[in-house]
Amino acid sequence: MEKIRILVVDDDDAIRDVIQIYLRNAGYEVLQAEDGQEALALLTQTPVQLIILDLMMPHMDGISFCLKLREISHTPIIMLSAKTEDMDKIHGLSIGADDYMTKPFNPLELVARVKSQLRRYLDFQQPSGKAQDILELRSLTLNRTTHQVLLQGQEVRLTPKEFAILELLLEHQGMVFSAERIYTAVWQEPFMESESTVMVHIRNIREKIEKSPRHPEYLKNVWGVGYKID
Incomplete structure (x- = not known):
């Protein structure tokens, strides 16, 4: 069975590397991008099943990336941000993110949320088997x-x-x-x-x-x- 592939988009090398370590330990394949532009270019070549996305980045921030992605894809997005205000969380969710975590975060909690998002998303890719589809x-x-x-x-x-x-x-x-x-x-x-x-x-x-x-x-x-x- 092909490994599930996750894209981590963040301009902080250390954060990307920490997330990658925990996700690989959980059995996922991990790709990295430094900003939204690089992420969009990568997605034209390689499909992924989930995206972990920083809100504040140079060149193309998380909001702009999310809006562009939602024009073409339903891929789940977990948004990361140092902002803790409820309105920032609501804004992130309103433009298409599926979940939102504030920095600093517990990597184990992030992995748990990744599993939750993937479970539902991958279920949608299979016939439901229910009598009423x-x-x-x-x-x-x-x-x-x-x-x-x-x-x-x-x-x-x-x-x-x-x-x-x-x-x-x-x-x-x-x-x-x-x-x-x-x-x-x-x-x-x-x-x-x-x-x-x-x-x-x-x-x-x-x-x-x-x-x-x-x-x-x-x-x-x-x-x-x-x-x-x-």
């Missing part, structure tokens, strides 16, 4: 087998986490899910002050599938309880 609601269609979402016949590009949230809610149409229940089901890890993470992903989904995100037709709030699709 097509989930539909009015003009919205989610195909588990092809990992596609269509709205009125037009493809909607979602990140793996956005897809997983939409899949969960479409599979249980009309049921209300709290932010905690969504997080534990999709991220598959304990819920610890992660409500803002779920909120950002819900907002991103609405911006992609709703005519008016402020007045959603599909993904609705149940105030004080959670979210549902009906």
Whole structure:
């Protein structure tokens, strides 16, 4: 079986090398890039299954890289930053990152998050084996087998986490899910002050599938309880 390949993008040589050591010990193949431009050039030649991305870099920073990548790829991104403010985390998630860690970080925790992201992403690459691979609601269609979402016949590009949230809610149409229940089901890890993470992903989904995100037709709030699709 071919090794899973991970790209580490950071202008700090020492950080890249530390991450590479831990990931290789976990059995992954690791590629390195010093900035977003180098990373994009590398990706045209070599596919990867996950990207670990620094926010602040010269030439092309993490935000610019993430925006460009999301035009063409759903590859999971774990963003790294020395910034600790919630708004920085929310911004990183809102432009397409799947997870966010602040520096300094525990390399073992990073490896655990890598495994969590890869588990869900690689599951999406295989047929689900479920009886119902097509989930539909009015003009919205989610195909588990092809990992596609269509709205009125037009493809909607979602990140793996956005897809997983939409899949969960479409599979249980009309049921209300709290932010905690969504997080534990999709991220598959304990819920610890992660409500803002779920909120950002819900907002991103609405911006992609709703005519008016402020007045959603599909993904609705149940105030004080959670979210549902009906």
